Amino acid sequence: MRRNPLGKTYSYLLSDAGTLIDTGIPTKEGLDTLEEQLSTLDLGISDIEKIIVTHMHTDHIGLINRIQQKTEVTVVALKEAVNVQRQWNKSRDTAFEDTRDEIAAWGGSDFLEQFSQYEHVFRRPRWRLKIDETIADREHLRIGSHSLEAHWTPGHAREHLCLHDAEKGILFSGDHVLPKITSHISHHTYLVGDPLGDYLKSLDRVRDLPVKTVLPGHERIFHDLAGRISALEAHHERRCGEIIAKVREGAETVFEVSSVISWDSRPWNEMAFWTKRMAAAETYAHLIYLRNREKVEENLRDGVLVYETA
């Protein structure tokens, strides 16, 4: 087993089975790095037979196209990935309107003029991942010398997959559990649900697996899975506490709450429009979570969602 650092995204090779877990970003540099790493094992792109994707974010699936231009590969993902693609495709025709309405419902009507400049981006044809084989949750896979169990871990992405090798005590954690970064948990316009609730359940799901080594999608290999999960839970609990406090102090809408809570990256008023929208989607995921657990009350007032403490 080898590790191929492609910039900041890791791709893992099960070398005796020509199987790659994730691919990295869609750049020439990414492909060159992959080829370079394969060559240290006397392998080339044509030795890759299968790619398993942990989730369908560009930094993990981006290189698939370029690999496919060079060799025939089977793309494997969790069953839910097919459903997510279906929802994504169905949403295409109304994506601009849906996103615009959502920004308004979040109390962001001041941003609508700026948003409308991006209409053409929403109208563009969309690339879609062609999935050749699907894996069921808890399915056992025999891949070369590896015996892997699939764990559906929705949260960071609805279709997120972790792979556990119980014999070797290894967890391929994708972006579900990273050693330092808190994975972005966000609401997606085209998917109805409770992503933070899903995420916390998914953390529980992997907490007690026999794991000695975690191989994540970014940063670095680490070992204390349960410790890291506790830290992530504490982070979200603090975040929820902060949001409740701001709602109690009078922040009413998704954008208002977002503008008064603290952000690790940069202060709210220094964020560009799309960063603000991403931050608001993260806040909304927390508000959905709190609403579903009756910590805050959500009401619709003149087309705007307003919150108060329950």
Ligand SMILES: [Zn+2]
């Ligand atoms: Zn990632």
